[in-house]
Amino acid sequence: MTIDIDRTQRGIQSIEVGGQLLRALVHNGRPMALKDLAREADMSAAKAHPYMVSFGRLGLIEQDAISGHYLLGPLALQLGLIGLQQANPVQIATPLIDALAQRIGQTVAIAVWGDRGATIVRIAESPAAVHVAMRHGTVFSLTDTASGRLFGAYLDAAIVKQQLEAARARRKLRDREGSAKVVGMPPQPPVPAWKDFEVQLDEVRRHGISRSEGEIVPGVNAMSAPVFDHTGAIKLAITAIGAAGIFDSRWNGELAKALKACADAVSQRLGAPRR
Structure with a gap:
């Protein structure tokens, strides 16, 4: 059974109304004049002013002594830092990939960076x-x-670069021992030199998403979108994988857009800067 909190719990309307001013301040990411804040929150400046006075007393906002513009205060900053410390990227992303798998009709996984590389930690079939x-x-x-x-x-x-060299060493070892020769599997290509790999990485950064078309298993494609934290560092990869015939691997296809939207939603929860 799903409980709709909005329907079962009674809130305080004035707090919700005033909260729109804080949202406007956060959304714009810069100090703002009262009239601009009020406009963003769809209210008059006269109505907005008492809220800003109360928020100031609480430490949620503060006012620049010279310009008179409002910016986030020390309490807001403390709340933000605590929220970031408590945020668990995998925990935040897990329910979202379940919904994403249902929406796009493909298996979706969460991967984190481990000692040996990108490692699957959650799967939604x-x-x-x-x-x-x-x-x-x-x-x-x-x-x-x-x-x-x-x-x-x-x-x-x-x-x-360190992982690339480790991958090259492992590939040479497998080739020497003959373990890479599996019946029905194509021979794996050599590990690229760094300058060649950089070209592929630039392509990923340019599109903001990565894709693979039949490279590991013929007829199987994958796409992967990044999740960033508040410092702009990558924390997770949200990856979809499926049969090539029913897998839209276009850079700007619907599947790519859905993956990016899911990853962006998690990044937003982690306080990532807008890209």
Whole structure:
């Protein structure tokens, strides 16, 4: 049973009305004059002023002594910092990927950056009877997968270069031992040089999303969108995977837009700056 809090709990309308002024201040991200704040909150300046006086007494806002513009106060900053400390990216993203999988009809996973690379920590299976399955704990290849390249595009270059060299060493070892020759599987391409890999990473950053088309398993595509925290650092990859015939891998297709919207919603909860 789902409980609608808005319907079952009684609120205080004046607080909700005044809250629109705080929302306007946060949304604009800069000090604002009273008349501009009031306009954004769809009220008169005369109505807005008493709210700002009370917010000032609480420390939620403060007023510049020279310009008279309003900005967030010390209490608002403390609340924001505490909220960021309490925010758990995976916990925030998990219910969203369940809804996303139902909407796009593909399996969706959350990946975090681990010691060996991008690693699956949550999975929401596609509602379709036939779908591509993923497993918790799977580590995505840095160079051959959408999730791997996504982290490669947004992590510190020194970390990515170190992982690239580790991937090259592992690939050489597998090739030497013959373990990469699996019946029915195409031979894996060599690990690219850094300058070639940088071209791929630039493409990811340019589109704000990463994709893979049949690179690991023929006929299976994937796309991955980044989640950022309040410092602008990548925290998660939200990745969709599915059969090529029913998987829209266009850079600006509906699936890409849905992935970006989901990732942006999580980033917003983490206080990420607008991109």
